[in-house]
Every structure is written in C-alpha cells, then in structure tokens.
Amino acid sequence: MNYKALFSIALTCLLLTSCGGATRLDANKLPKGYTLNKKLSIPSDVPLAIYLPKSVLEGSFVQKYSNRRVEVGKSLISAMDTVTNKYFTKVSYFDPSSDENFGLLLDIEPKWDYKNGDIVLTFNYKVLNAQQKIIMESSTTYEGTFNYQYPNVGFYNSSLRATQQMMVKLLNKLKPTAAIYPEVATMNSVSTELLADMEKPVSSGTGFHINANGQILTAAHVIRNCLVVKAQVGEKVTNASLVQESPLLDLAVMETGKPTENYLKFRKTNDIVLGEKVTTVSYPLKGLLEASPNLTLGNISSKKALKGSLGLFQFSAPIQPGSSGGPIVSEHGDVLGVVTSTLNISSLVERGVIPQNVNFGLDTKYINKFLNKHSFEYKYNSKKLDSKNVSDATLAATVQLACYQ
Amino acid sequence: MRLLFLTLIFISMSLTAVNAKDAKTLPMHFFTTLPDEVPFESLKKLPLLSEIDKNLPGSPVVITVSLSQQNTTGGEAAGFASALLSGSTLGLIPIITNQDWTLRYDILVNKKKIASYSYTENFTETINIYAGIDSKLDKKTMDWIESTIPQLEESLQSDKALKELIEEYNFYF
Numbered sequence: 001m002n003y004k005a006l007f008s009i010a011l012t013c014l015l016l017t018s019c020g021g022a023t024r025l026d027a028n029k030l031p032k033g034y035t036l037n038k039k040l041s042i043p044s045d046v047p048l049a050i051y052l053p054k055s056v057l058e059g060s061f062v063q064k065y066s067n068r069r070v071e072v073g074k075s076l077i078s079a080m081d082t083v084t085n086k087y088f089t090k091v092s093y094f095d096p097s098s099d100e101n102f103g104l105l106l107d108i109e110p111k112w113d114y115k116n117g118d119i120v121l122t123f124n125y126k127v128l129n130a131q132q133k134i135i136m137e138s139s140t141t142y143e144g145t146f147n148y149q150y151p152n153v154g155f156y157n158s159s160l161r162a163t164q165q166m167m168v169k170l171l172n173k174l175k176p177t178a179a180i181y182p183e184v185a186t187m188n189s190v191s192t193e194l195l196a197d198m199e200k201p202v203s204s205g206t207g208f209h210i211n212a213n214g215q216i217l218t219a220a221h222v223i224r225n226c227l228v229v230k231a232q233v234g235e236k237v238t239n240a241s242l243v244q245e246s247p248l249l250d251l252a253v254m255e256t257g258k259p260t261e262n263y264l265k266f267r268k269t270n271d272i273v274l275g276e277k278v279t280t281v282s283y284p285l286k287g288l289l290e291a292s293p294n295l296t297l298g299n300i301s302s303k304k305a306l307k308g309s310l311g312l313f314q315f316s317a318p319i320q321p322g323s324s325g326g327p328i329v330s331e332h333g334d335v336l337g338v339v340t341s342t343l344n345i346s347s348l349v350e351r352g353v354i355p356q357n358v359n360f361g362l363d364t365k366y367i368n369k370f371l372n373k374h375s376f377e378y379k380y381n382s383k384k385l386d387s388k389n390v391s392d393a394t395l396a397a398t399v400q401l402a403c404y405q
Numbered sequence: 406m407r408l409l410f411l412t413l414i415f416i417s418m419s420l421t422a423v424n425a426k427d428a429k430t431l432p433m434h435f436f437t438t439l440p441d442e443v444p445f446e447s448l449k450k451l452p453l454l455s456e457i458d459k460n461l462p463g464s465p466v467v468i469t470v471s472l473s474q475q476n477t478t479g480g481e482a483a484g485f486a487s488a489l490l491s492g493s494t495l496g497l498i499p500i501i502t503n504q505d506w507t508l509r510y511d512i513l514v515n516k517k518k519i520a521s522y523s524y525t526e527n528f529t530e531t532i533n534i535y536a537g538i539d540s541k542l543d544k545k546t547m548d549w550i551e552s553t554i555p556q557l558e559e560s561l562q563s564d565k566a567l568k569e570l571i572e573e574y575n576f577y578f
Binding site: 058062067068069070071150152153220221224246247248249250305306307308309310311312366369370373 | 440462463473474573574
C-alpha cells in the first residue's frame with residue numbers, strides 16, 4: 001500500500017470522525033445497554049402528561065461563530081415527541097390550567113452541561129399517578145457529540161437518547177397499562193408544588209403591598225415562567241398567584257389572600273421631581289445574602305431612561321439582582337415607581353466605561369393607569385412622613401418573591 | 406328616525422376612522438443575527454413595522470430575525486456519502502448537503518415572546534472541505550428571505566397578541 005492511499009484512508013477516517021453529531025440518530029434503535037421487557041404491551045394506553053419547566057422549553061441561543069440560532073428547547077421537544085409517541089398512545093404536555101386527563105404524570109428536570117466538547121444531558125425525573133403519589137423517581141444521563149456546524153442535531157440526539165433511557169426504565173419498572181393504572185385525573189387538579197423543584201427557587205425578586213387586601217405589585221419579569229410563587233412577608237411564607245400583568249409595562253399584581261395593614265400609598269400629583277431623594281427596599285441576591293431587606297438611598301437622576309424606553313425614569317439608589325419589583329419611595333413616603341431594570345454594563349465595560357448606579361423605574365403615572373384599568377384598589381398618600389417612618393413603612397410593606405419551576 | 410339612524414352610523418364610522426388614524430405605530434428595536442441586515446428596509450415598509458429602529462436599546466418591544474439549519478433525512482445520507490467521496494479524493498470533490506433553513510421572526514415584549522413566525526425552505530449546498538465556514542448568505546438565500554416578508558405581513562395583521570399589544574401601547578402612551 002502506498003503512502004497516498006494510506007493518507008487518503010486517514011483523511012477519510014478523520015472526516016468520518018468529524019461527521020459525528022451531524023446526523024440525527026435512529027429513533028428505532030435503543031442506546032447501548034437498554035432493552036425493553038418483551039412482555040410489555042406497547043404502546044401503553046395510559047394517558048401520559050409530561051411536565052418540563054417553561055424556561056427549558058423556550059431555550060435557544062445564537063451561535064456566535066455562525067450567527068445561527070440554536071433551538072435547544074425545540075430540539076428537546078422534537079426528540080421527546082418522537083420517543084414518547086412511540087410508547088404511549090396519548091401524550092400531552094402539562095398545563096396547570098387544563099382540564100385534560102392523565103393517568104401518569106412525568107415530571108422532568110433537564111440539566112444541560114458541556115464536557116470536552118460534548119453535550120451532557122441529565123434528566124432528574126419522577127412519575128406521579130392520578131392520585132398525585134410519586135411512584136417512581138430516578139435520573140439518567142446521556143453524553144452526545146456536539147457538532148459546531150449542526151448544533152441542533154447534537155441537542156436533538158442527546159435529548160433522544162436520554163429520553164429513550166428514561167422511557168425504558170419507566171416502562172420496564174411500571175409496566176403501564178390502563179388495567180394497572182385505571183384512574184385518571186385532570187391536570188388542573190394537580191398541586192403544582194409537587195412538580196416544581198421547591199428546594200431552590202430559580203429566581204427571586206421583590207414586591208410590595210398596594211392595598212389592605214394583601215395584593216402585591218411587582219415587575220412582571222420577576223414571576224415569568226414560574227410554576228409556583230412564594231411571597232415572604234416577615235417570617236411568614238405564603239403562596240402568591242398572578243391576577244393581572246402587563247408585559248409592556250413590566251408590571252404584575254399578585255394575590256396572596258392575606259389582608260394586611262402594611263401597604264404603600266402613591267403620590268397623588270403623578271409627577272416626579274428631578275433630583276428628589278428616593279428610598280428603595282428590596283431583597284437582592286437570594287441565597288447569597290441573608291433573607292433580610294436591603295434599604296438604599298439615592299435621587300431621581302433623570303426623568304428619562306434609555307433611548308426607546310417607555311415610561312421609565314432613572315434613579316441612583318443602588319440595586320442588585322433580585323431588587324426588581326421593589327418600591328421607589330419619596331422622602332415623604334409616596335410611591336414614585338417600581339424598580340424594573342438596571343443598565344447592562346457588560347458591553348460598556350468592554351469599551352472601558354464603567355457607569356455607576358444607572359437604574360430604571362417605571363413612573364407611577366403608568367402604574368396608576370394600570371391599576372385603574374384593572375380596577376385594583378390603591379390609595380394616595382396625604383401625609384408627609386418623616387424619614388424614620390418612611391423607612392419603617394416601606395420595609396413593612398415590601399415582600400420577597402421566590403419563583404419555582 | 407331613519408335620518409337619525411343614518412347620522413348615528415356616520416358619526417360612529419367617523420369616530421372609528423379617527424381612532425384608527427390616530428393610533429400610533431408601535432416602536433420596536435430591530436435585532437438580527439443575519440450577517441447582512443437584509444430584511445430591515447423591506448420590513449420597515451410594512452405599516453405595522455414602520456417604526457422599527459436599529460438603535461432603540463431601551464425599547465421594551467424587540468423584533469428579532471434569526472436563521473437556523475436542520476439536516477433533512479435525505480440530505481444526511483447524501484451528505485455522508487459525499488463526505489466519504491470528498492475525503493477519498495483529498496477534497497477535490499466537494500461535500501453536498503441538503504438542509505432545511507428556517508427563518509424566524511420573533512416579537513418580544515420585555516423579553517417575553519408574544520409572537521413568532523417561521524418560514525422554512527430547502528437548500529442544497531456544496532461545501533469545500535478546505536474552505537472555512539462562511540456565514541455570508543448567497544443571493545438565493547437572500548431572495549428567499551425577502552420572499553417571506555409578504556407572508557409575514559399577513560401573519561402580523563391577523564395576530565391577536567400583537568393587536569392587543571398595539572392597543573395597550575396606545576392606551577398607555
């Protein structure tokens with residue numbers, strides 16, 4: 001054999017290796033070491049519901065070097081549909097408001113990781129029956145090849161194999177048939193706390209009471225995609241449910257059903273004064289700082305915010321992640337706004353600019369419009385409180401919100 | 406009576422016309438991952454998107470345009486065979502790929518997706534193994550991207566979530 005031929009074979013082998021992850025794996029073939037019990041009746045006639053956190057379903061990113069969008073969530077769903085529809089006659093995704101029936105509920109917590117250029121997908125999952133009793137709990141991991149030219153395929157393949165592994169374990173253990181699992185329940189009857197990972201919130205934010213009914217005003221992004229929201233008022237933790245939101249204003253009202261005497265009142269004149277002193281109270285950096293409110297002071301630094309922003313003003317009181325939704329209160333105790341965001345400094349740092357305390361809040365004018373539109377109760381402040389009372393009243397009315405998925 | 410009825414209809418029609426005329430177009434920040442911002446000018450010509458702007462960093466409403474690729478089953482087999490052939494000829498013969506390209510328009514409000522429209526087209530490409538990956542789009546792809554705009558306009562006009570968003574914008578601002 002001459003060198004040319006050897007080189008040609010070597011190059012072919014190299015090409016074949018680099019092709020790994022470029023093609024979708026065969027869904028009819030199970031991963032190594034996984035076999036289905038031959039006595040199983042497949043497809044199962046038990047209606048299966050699957051819960052996946054919404055943030056996972058919507059996951060996508062833009063690959064920098066190719067500028068192509070990589071659809072992580074869609075790849076996962078596509079693989080999951082391919083596998084589950086093979087083994088169950090009826091498969092649907094869990095919707096807490098749906099009255100659709102299920103016999104088994106599969107609660108999956110997927111975790112993506114990257115190791116030596118490979119995609120590692122881990123499914124921590126549990127299966128609940130119609131009585132909402134956990135009948136199986138396990139986890140499975142699959143390490144798949146990542147191909148930079150075909151990233152969607154890599155995510156699909158890892159999802160496909162991990163789902164197959166999970167399905168084989170589930171089917172072999174539970175042997176699901178309508179004869180064994182005859183009972184069904186509706187999705188809206190399920191306690192969402194059973195599905196969400198209640199050990200650790202995925203995010204946290206701040207809110208404040210706006211009336212004696214215990215309704216809480218916060219920034220809408222604080223509670224987005226949450227399956228369960230808990231409000232911590234002092235030492236007490238209560239459930240909070242969404243009543244109304246405006247994604248445009250980034251505003252939401254939550255219901256706790258717990259009446260309170262501690263609520264904040266709004267400025268009647270609806271105008272903010274440039275330079276006036278403000279106080280913010282929030283619960284930032286949950287998990288890092290002790291669960292105690294942070295009170296910061298600053299000024300209204302501008303009546304306008306970034307170019308194109310709507311209804312926002314700029315203030316200088318320092319805020320941190322987790323401060324969103326907190327109240328911005330005047331030195332006399334009137335609510336002037338809600339903390340919504342801060343300047344994203346990462347791109348500016350690259351240019352050698354480090355801006356300080358450029359934070360944004362939604363003007364009370366739009367908050368009042370929102371509250372009036374949806375007929376929420378709130379009051380205007382008629383008293384001029386001293387600084388001690390302002391701090392006390394703001395601290396007492398502010399709550400920490402934790403989001404679980 | 407009839408005259409009064411007709412007058413009332415006329416007045417209500419005039420009011421509707423005035424309201425529709427007075428309705429402000431929603432400003433949106435435009436963001437694309439495409440190497441050439443091809444669709445910007447064409448999108449700006451659509452009445453519902455006439456206020457899109459590449460420089461509105463604070464806008465709560467963002468329209469994004471992105472492209473993704475997916476191998477087809479036939480394309481995988483052809484690509485695999487052509488890769489083998491290409492390798493065995495030391496790259497003299499290019500690799501042939503067949504892919505579905507998906508162009509996606511997303512409308513996000515404070516990072517919450519409220520509308521998404523995607524259009525898919527099949528493309529066959531030849532790739533030289535010694536050439537780097539080219540993120541530029543050829544004329545055929547550009548033409549296809551442009552051709553999706555009338556379909557997008559139709560989708561935008563019938564989108565309930567977008568209509569509600571525009572109404573909300575006009576209510577608050």
